[in-house]
Amino acid sequence: MKTSKLLILILLTTAGISAAFAEPAQKAPSAAALNRTISVTLPDSEQVFPPGAGAEIANSQCMICHSAGMVTRQPPLRFGEWTAEINKMRTAYGAPMPAEQVEELAKYLTAIKGKQ
Numbered sequence: 585m586k587t588s589k590l591l592i593l594i595l596l597t598t599a600g601i602s603a604a605f606a607e608p609a610q611k612a613p614s615a616a617a618l619n620r621t622i623s624v625t626l627p628d629s630e631q632v633f634p635p636g637a638g639a640e641i642a643n644s645q646c647m648i649c650h651s652a653g654m655v656t657r658q659p660p661l662r663f664g665e666w667t668a669e670i671n672k673m674r675t676a677y678g679a680p681m682p683a684e685q686v687e688e689l690a691k692y693l694t695a696i697k698g699k700q
């Protein structure tokens with residue numbers, strides 16, 4: 585009888601000590617917090633290149649890695665400079681554009697964003 589009382593006392597004391605040292609329980613996020621809908625407004629960007637002869641090449645080849653705006657927001661370039669720019673995309677960055685389309689695309693880019 586005495587032994588069992590002592591045992592219970594020890595058990596209760598141990599439980600009390602471990603409860604006192606236990607980490608505060610992490611509060612799991614509620615289902616409502618996980619399922620809430622947020623709305624963001626992204627900055628406007630041009631979805632496609634402006635229409636014109638060669639625009640389909642630009643739309644299919646020049647938006648694989650970046651936006652149309654990356655091209656149209658550049659300062660105007662001469663035909664030879666656009667040609668060099670397109671070839672830089674092909675050789676330095678690996679744009680998979682066929683060589684035979686370079687001239688038509690350079691003419692298009694000069695038409696939409698060229699200088700004399």
Ligand code: HEC
Binds near residue numbers: 658
């Ligand atoms: C394989 C990926 C890839 C493709 C396809 C691609 N570009 Fe780029 N382009 C890049 C990278 C990378 C940059 C540099 C981005 C930076 O500096 O943050 C870049 C930047 C540019 C710039 C900004 C000036 C510069 O030289 O950094 C222009 C203009 C440009 N590209 C034109 C084109 C045109 C025109 C085409 C279509 C033939 C094209 N790109 C296709 C990867 C690509």
